[in-house]
Amino acid sequence: MQTEAIRAFVTVCDRGSFQAAAETLHLSQPTISKRLAALETRLGHDLFDRVGRGVALTEAGHAYLPHARELLAVVQDGRRALDNLDADTGGPLRLALSHHVGLHRMPEVLRAYIARYPKVAPEIVFVDSEAACRSVLNGERELAVITLPSPAPPGLVEDCIWADPMSIFVGRDHALATAGTIDVADLAAYPAVLPPVESYTYAIIADALGQSGLEIEPRMTSHYLETLRMLAGVGIGWTVLPTSMQHPELTRVELPDVVIERRLGAIRHPRRSLSNAARALLTMLDALREPKAPA
Incomplete structure (x- = not known):
């Protein structure tokens, strides 16, 4: 029962509400509430501030959450070992x-x-x-x-x-499409469409281009590389994609001495x-x- 109460707690944290957690665990909302109330009683601390239909973690809830995740992971480890x-x-x-x-x-x-x-x-x-x-x-x-x-x-x-080499691409009608080999100043003159700045791929791109002195501020971002391929293809900006994603709507441009690889x-x-x-x-x-x- 305690494991199920902990699972209910973690699921509410992940899903953001008692109702969403109940749907995820295929339980009723009152059952979720009872399990959490029992857990709070055993721990001697309130884990949630209940405000209207929403929930927010208390200081105790924030402190307990990583331990709750670890407990569930250990239980799962035991099941796998068996x-x-x-x-x-x-x-x-x-x-x-x-x-x-x-x-x-x-x-x-x-x-x-x-x-x-x-x-x-x-x-x-x-x-x-x-x-x-x-x-x-x-x-x-x-x-x-x-x-x-x-x-x-x-x-x-x-x-x-796998190694995943990447290249700089522009739309086939972009001003740089016929330039062939370019320099950093050429690229800096035009906006970019790239992965979000907090992503691993952006960090790899920014590090490679930064070594050539180019600081990038993307006009638009997306985690989906297919979306970036489309945005570059219609001319919104240059992008960096896996070289394997070459497309008829895109032209690859060369920046000397810049190697980008994931x-x-x-x-x-x-x-x-x-x-x-x-x-x-x-x-x-x-x-x-x-x-x-x-x-």
Whole structure:
């Protein structure tokens, strides 16, 4: 019962209301309220300020939340450890994928995976790479396959699978489309459309261009690279995309001595027990690992 009360608490925090938590857990709202009241009584602290239909964490609630997440993760670890005693590969696979990796790198992997392990039930969420890392850190997902941050996020282990070279693109009618090789001043004269400034991909782009002295202030941002490709294609601004996303509406321009490259791969928690299903996926991904270029 205490575990279920803690789960109710964390779900209310994640979903923002008792009603949304009840829907997520397939319970009634009064049941959620009773579980939380019982938990608060056991802890001796109010966890929420209840204001109208909304809820807000108290100071005690903020202090308890990371411990509640850790408790749920430990319980899940125990279940996985017992499940792993069975040599069979089956059961749930709690996986987070970034949108780009999910669309462009994982389809063939997942097709082969579910054919080889039909007893596995994938539970996949598509989120930004930053949110995917948080979900693994919190124990909500076993694995995430995403754009890897640089440096690796504290408390997590990364396995780089693919190099993802990136290029500067403009629409085919853009003033720079016929320029070929350009310099930083040429690029700085025009607006950019890029990933959000808090994203891993933006940090990689800003670092590479910053080494050439270019400080960028994007006109528009989007986590979805397909959206950036469209915005650049219609002439709203230049962008930086994986070179593999070349499109007839775009022209690639060269900026000498600027190398932009992301690393794509898996993120896992070193202290969490992985299910047999997750280990099997890691093994398949490892087989795809691109060899490092010789020094």
